[in-house]
Amino acid sequence: MNDDRLWAPWRLEYVTGEESSGQVELPPEPIAWQTGADHDCFLCRAAASYAAQAETDRRLLVAARGPQTIVVLNRYPYNNGHLMVAPLRHVGTLAELNREEHVECMEWLARLTDVLSDRLHAEGFNIGLNLGRVGGAGCPGHLHWHLVPRWSGDSNFMSVLAGTRVIPQSLDALWELLTAALREEPAQS
Numbered sequence: 690m691n692d693d694r695l696w697a698p699w700r701l702e703y704v705t706g707e708e709s710s711g712q713v714e715l716p717p718e719p720i721a722w723q724t725g726a727d728h729d730c731f732l733c734r735a736a737a738s739y740a741a742q743a744e745t746d747r748r749l750l751v752a753a754r755g756p757q758t759i760v761v762l763n764r765y766p767y768n769n770g771h772l773m774v775a776p777l778r779h780v781g782t783l784a785e786l787n788r789e790e791h792v793e794c795m796e797w798l799a800r801l802t803d804v805l806s807d808r809l810h811a812e813g814f815n816i817g818l819n820l821g822r823v824g825g826a827g828c829p830g831h832l833h834w835h836l837v838p839r840w841s842g843d844s845n846f847m848s849v850l851a852g853t854r855v856i857p858q859s860l861d862a863l864w865e866l867l868t869a870a871l872r873e874e875p876a877q878s
Contacts, residue, residue: 716745727779732831735761736777750860752867757793760801761833762860762867768837769858770809772867774798775833782820782832794834801836804870811838 719737726733731749736759739745746754750762752772763771774797776790786794798816805811815837819825858866 714748716748723777723779725779727830730779730828730831732759732761732775732828732833733779735759747864750864752864753797753871755793755797757790758797760797762864763835764860768839768843770805770811770838770863772801772836773833774801774836775831779831781830786832798834798836804867804874805836805838808866808870809838812841813839815839
């Protein structure tokens with residue numbers, strides 16, 4: 690009998706549907722919120738400005754910032770490398786995006802697929818947008834694209850039979866890898 694263990698304690702909050710007791714500690718109050726921010730929105734909190742920005746970005750899993758956008762690791766990933774790209778502003782529909790926000794989000798998605806292909810050897814991607822709660826949006830007021838790297842065979846017996854996903858890399862290790870890669874490979878103009 691194989692006694693290997695799958696150890697993913699950070700997923701307990703997601704699996705049980707309960708908030709953990711302090712497992713994800715909120716940072717101090719921001720020094721500045723984006724205009725129109727929802728103070729209860731995790732993406733608005735990530736988009737805010739903090740006195741200790743680098744430390745707070747790491748805690749909130751913010752991998753990158755642009756003038757109009759933010760890139761955040763998904764705390765409950767579907768697959769290793771699952772990211773979210775969102776405008777800094779709290780807008781819930783595509784029609785509310787201005788041209789600069791829309792273009793910058795698309796540029797980040799293109800850049801991140803290149804980086805994840807190179808660094809994680811992703812063989813393909815799912816890129817999706819859930820609009821409205823009925824459309825599956827967990828955060829319906831703050832539009833965001835999901836970028837999910839895929840590999841041949843990443844749907845295995847664990848996901849098919851047990852409804853469990855195996856994520857082989859910690860969020861902290863992914864944050865380190867991604868932020869280092871983005872520093873090394875500046876955006877193309």
